[in-house]
Amino acid sequence: MARLARLTLPGHPHHVIQRGNNRQGIFTSSADYEMMLDLLNENARKFNVAIHAYVLMGNHFHLLATPQTADGLPQMMQAVGRRYVRYYNDSQKRTGTLWEGRYKSTLIQTERYLLACMAYIDLNPVRAGMVTLAREYPWSSHAHYIGLRTDKLLTPHALVWAMGNTPFAREAAYADLVQAGISQGQQQALTNSALRGWALGAPEFVESLQKKTTRRVSKGAAGRPISKAKPIEE
Numbered sequence: 001m002a003r004l005a006r007l008t009l010p011g012h013p014h015h016v017i018q019r020g021n022n023r024q025g026i027f028t029s030s031a032d033y034e035m036m037l038d039l040l041n042e043n044a045r046k047f048n049v050a051i052h053a054y055v056l057m058g059n060h061f062h063l064l065a066t067p068q069t070a071d072g073l074p075q076m077m078q079a080v081g082r083r084y085v086r087y088y089n090d091s092q093k094r095t096g097t098l099w100e101g102r103y104k105s106t107l108i109q110t111e112r113y114l115l116a117c118m119a120y121i122d123l124n125p126v127r128a129g130m131v132t133l134a135r136e137y138p139w140s141s142h143a144h145y146i147g148l149r150t151d152k153l154l155t156p157h158a159l160v161w162a163m164g165n166t167p168f169a170r171e172a173a174y175a176d177l178v179q180a181g182i183s184q185g186q187q188q189a190l191t192n193s194a195l196r197g198w199a200l201g202a203p204e205f206v207e208s209l210q211k212k213t214t215r216r217v218s219k220g221a222a223g224r225p226i227s228k229a230k231p232i233e234e
Contacts, residue, residue: 004197004215004216005215006074006102006105006106006197007105007106007107007197007198007199007213007215007217008067008070008073008074008105008107009070009107009209009212009213010067010068010069010070010072011066011067011068012066012107012108012110012209013052013064013065013066013107013108013110013114013117013157014063014064014065014066014067014073014105014106014107014108015062015063015064015105015106015107015108015117015190015193015194015200016062016063016064016065016073016077016103016104016105016194017060017061017062017103017104017105017194017195018060018061018077018081018099018100018103018104019059019060019099019100019104020059020060020098020099020100021097021098021099021100021101022100023059023060023100024059024098025058025059026058026059026060026061026084026088026098026099027056027057027058027139028092031091032088032091033056033138033139035084035087036056036061036080036084037056037139037153039079039080039083039084040054040063040076040080040153041152041153043075043076043079043080044065044076044153046076046079047067047069047071047072047073047075047076047079048067048068048069048072049065049066049067049068049072049073049076050065050066050067050068050155050157051063051064051065051153051154051155052064052065052066052114052118052141052154052155052156052157052160053117053118053121053122053140053141053145053154054121054140054141054153054154055121055122055124055125055137055139055140055141055142056139056140057124057125057128057139062121062124064114064117064118064121066155066157073105077103081099081103084098085097085098085099104194104195104197105194105197106193106194106196106197106198106199106200107199107200107209108190108193108199108200108201109199109200109201109202109205110157110159111159112201112202112205113186113189113190113200113201114157114159115159115160115177116182116186116190117190118141118145118160118177118178119177119178119180119181119182120182120186120187120190121140121141122134122140122141122142122178123178123181123182124140125137125140134178135148135175141153141154142178145160145170145171145174145175146171146174146175146178147167147168147171160174163177196219198217198218198219199217199218206218
């Protein structure tokens with residue numbers, strides 16, 4: 001059976017996951033993390049992709065990004081992936097594949113899931129037991145949004161700007177959002193939707209997306225034609 005094409009539509013936020021092959025490490029030094037951030041920054045600008053949030057973990061990374069063109073996100077990920085593999089293999093004196101196949105992604109409903117996805121991304125190192133607080137982890141976008149540093153890679157989404165009338169108010173509100181965390185259901189939905197490639201949102205949102213693409217945006221009954229979009233089954 002043919003592989004399902006990735007669901008990519010311009011103007012919508014996409015949650016992206018790229019893993020190391022067999023869950024092997026993809027970062028072994030600060031220089032590796034910095035190289036990945038530099039490549040993301042360069043190619044996000046080149047292919048007109050706004051990156052709202054990220055976290056680089058030892059053997060995978062997450063992005064929350066909005067492409068402005070239909071091909072922008074896959075072109076960015078392909079360029080970053082190829083150049084990083086060359087860099088990593090040269091620096092580690094190794095050969096062969098680094099990634100676990102192609103990256104996983106799907107788009108999410110902005111109003112319902114964008115801020116939750118940002119918190120989900122920031123809390124990855126906490127869930128992994130690497131740090132106690134999200135602010136302690138150096139390789140994520142969290143520090144930017146709580147005012148600890150300025151990150152040139154990031155394009156804050158309008159929903160972040162709406163969190164307060166001043167930088168201090170927005171930073172405090174965002175810190176509180178992440179500190180409060182997300183529910184187990186939200187966490188599972190965000191993970192599963194990206195890995196499976198099904199759009200994440202309310203039924204009416206998913207149905208509206210289906211009208212914009214011939215690619216299925218939600219899980220349908222096996223072997224039967226799809227007459228209308230259905231919400232994701234989690």
